[in-house]
Amino acid sequence: MRRIDAFKVGLALCAVALFAWSIRSSAPEYRWAALACLLAAFLIRFIRPRE
Numbered sequence: 001m002r003r004i005d006a007f008k009v010g011l012a013l014c015a016v017a018l019f020a021w022s023i024r025s026s027a028p029e030y031r032w033a034a035l036a037c038l039l040a041a042f043l044i045r046f047i048r049p050r051e
Contacts, residue, residue: 004044011041 015037022030 002049004047004049008041008044011037011044015041 015034018030018034018037022028022034
């Protein structure tokens with residue numbers, strides 16, 4: 001697995017953990033942080049690999 005792929009998976013897992021924590025604690029700021037992590041993981045898809 002490339003380093004960038006591992007980073008994307010890590011961001012997605014971070015988003016899941018933050019979303020679960022936001023539901024448990026009823027804190028909307030964690031939900032927004034989870035959304036930001038998921039958006040970052042999605043946008044990293046468009047980075048072209050170096051040749």
